[in-house]
Amino acid sequence: MSEPLTVVVVDDHAMFRTGVKAELGSDVSVVGEAGDVAHAVDVIRATLPDVVLLDVHLPGGGGTEVLKEVLKRAPETRFLALSVSDAAEDVIAVIRAGARGYVTKTIDGPELVAAIRRVRDGDAVFSPRLAGFVLDAFAGTIQVADVDEDLDRLTEREREVMRLIARGYAYKEVASTLFISIKTVESHVSSVLRKLQLSSRYELTRWANDRRLL
Amino acid sequence: MSEPLTVVVVDDHAMFRTGVKAELGSDVSVVGEAGDVAHAVDVIRATLPDVVLLDVHLPGGGGTEVLKEVLKRAPETRFLALSVSDAAEDVIAVIRAGARGYVTKTIDGPELVAAIRRVRDGDAVFSPRLAGFVLDAFAGTIQVADVDEDLDRLTEREREVMRLIARGYAYKEVASTLFISIKTVESHVSSVLRKLQLSSRYELTRWANDRRLL
DNA sequence: GAAACCATCGGGGATCACCCTGACCGTGGC
DNA sequence: GCCACGGTCAGGGTGATCCCCGATGGTTTC
Numbered sequence: 001m002s003e004p005l006t007v008v009v010v011d012d013h014a015m016f017r018t019g020v021k022a023e024l025g026s027d028v029s030v031v032g033e034a035g036d037v038a039h040a041v042d043v044i045r046a047t048l049p050d051v052v053l054l055d056v057h058l059p060g061g062g063g064t065e066v067l068k069e070v071l072k073r074a075p076e077t078r079f080l081a082l083s084v085s086d087a088a089e090d091v092i093a094v095i096r097a098g099a100r101g102y103v104t105k106t107i108d109g110p111e112l113v114a115a116i117r118r119v120r121d122g123d124a125v126f127s128p129r130l131a132g133f134v135l136d137a138f139a140g141t142i143q144v145a146d147v148d149e150d151l152d153r154l155t156e157r158e159r160e161v162m163r164l165i166a167r168g169y170a171y172k173e174v175a176s177t178l179f180i181s182i183k184t185v186e187s188h189v190s191s192v193l194r195k196l197q198l199s200s201r202y203e204l205t206r207w208a209n210d211r212r213l214l
Numbered sequence: 215m216s217e218p219l220t221v222v223v224v225d226d227h228a229m230f231r232t233g234v235k236a237e238l239g240s241d242v243s244v245v246g247e248a249g250d251v252a253h254a255v256d257v258i259r260a261t262l263p264d265v266v267l268l269d270v271h272l273p274g275g276g277g278t279e280v281l282k283e284v285l286k287r288a289p290e291t292r293f294l295a296l297s298v299s300d301a302a303e304d305v306i307a308v309i310r311a312g313a314r315g316y317v318t319k320t321i322d323g324p325e326l327v328a329a330i331r332r333v334r335d336g337d338a339v340f341s342p343r344l345a346g347f348v349l350d351a352f353a354g355t356i357q358v359a360d361v362d363e364d365l366d367r368l369t370e371r372e373r374e375v376m377r378l379i380a381r382g383y384a385y386k387e388v389a390s391t392l393f394i395s396i397k398t399v400e401s402h403v404s405s406v407l408r409k410l411q412l413s414s415r416y417e418l419t420r421w422a423n424d425r426r427l428l
Numbered sequence: 429g430a431a432a433c434c435a436t437c438g439g440g441g442a443t444c445a446c447c448c449t450g451a452c453c454g455t456g457g458c
Numbered sequence: 459g460c461c462a463c464g465g466t467c468a469g470g471g472t473g474a475t476c477c478c479c480g481a482t483g484g485t486t487t488c
Binding site: 368369372394396398402 | 463465475
């Protein structure tokens with residue numbers, strides 16, 4: 001297992017880059033480094049490393065800019081985000097942009113080497129606590145809290161009707177599905193729209209879709 | 215660290231459930247088990263375990279049904295999916311439904327105990343190879359390919375109109391936003407619906423929403 | 429037992445969504 | 459010069475949506 005593992009380190013603090021290189025030791029070969037977005041893109045394109053260690057907060061647009069630019073041309077490039085931040089929005093943004101992992105800078109040398117190897121092998125690597133953010137965002141559970149405030153103000157019947165309307169059923173289809181008259185459907189829809197402060201069923205579709213109620 | 219760790223095992227094979235219980239040993243207390251969706255929901259509601267071990271393929275609707283039902287009433291329940299399948303769609307479906315982890319049945323006892331603990335503590339747990347699926351789906355890279363085929367057939371103006379319509383704007387709102395007449399909007403909407411083979415703006419809203427075009 | 433909801437309906441009407449046919453103009457290709 | 463296409467618009471139609479007014483019967487709350 002002594003394939004040369006090549007890495008580019010992108011971070012705006014030179015001292016930190018030096019520290020990373022020292023910690024990585026002889027198992028990993030740092031073939032390039034950069035301190036801002038433009039240089040990072042150039043260096044990565046020139047060296048084509050196995051893995052890019054990428055700081056999230058970077059002058060010139062942030063780490064996501066580097067991801068976008070590089071992946072446009074070389075989509076197989078693998079990125080491991082390395083940041084002091086453990087804020088959900090940072091993690092989610094960089095994963096959305098295509099990073100294959102995210103670890104905080106509290107990580108030690110051997111752990112970082114292991115993480116780099118796993119990213120190189122196609123795995124995804126996360127500090128345990130961070131993985132939760134990603135999955136929450138993915139499953140949409142983050143927004144669930146404020147859904148209920150609105151959603152709870154609907155009666156059971158209104159929710160039923162709302163679900164069908166949001167799915168695109170016409171009033172008369174809802175009516176025959178629920179064995180009630182069209183007029184009753186209209187009346188429920190009116191209540192739903194009023195309670196949710198929406199003005200049309202199209203907004204309702206979007207509302208429900210955003211909250212994955214379909 | 216000897217808090218009682220309670221678990222419910224849901225799997226349609228009784229023999230497998232027995233095997234899991236034996237493997238888990240004394241560190242974990244199996245407070246309930248079930249072999250189909252309905253029983254699973256009842257048992258989980260009755261026992262409120264720390265973690266539910268959930269098979270993906272289950273008679274009566276599949277594991278996602280259990281997730282939906284239980285999370286509706288008890289959103290804090292934590293699920294660890296346990297399956298023979300490592301297919302991307304299975305993994306993604308169950309994560310979307312709210313599972314906090316996914317491991318294959320090739321896992322051994324101690325690993326499973328460790329995974330259960332981590333899920334209980336709020337972490338997300340994945341077999342390394344599977345994490346990639348989740349992140350790919352999250353970053354939207356899976357669907358990008360077939361979006362463009364349909365989307366590219368729309369003209370620039372049609373795309374503009376489509377975006378506004380899908381957001382829930384009425385025809386006349388789109389008209390005044392784009393400084394064109396309602397009739398022109400109608401005409402573009404017709405083209406969009408025809409080209410995308412959709413039959414109403416509700417479907418359009420969902421189509422755009424699924425592809426994150428909003 | 430009144431008050432406050434909820435679910436169920438109706439009439440009537442204004443507006444909107446969607447479709448069809450047909451039209452005009454400008455750009456670009458052949 | 460003709461033709462195809464994209465963007466603009468019109469008339470006219472049908473059915474759907476949404477709101478206004480109302481009504482009835484049932485439950486729960488005080």
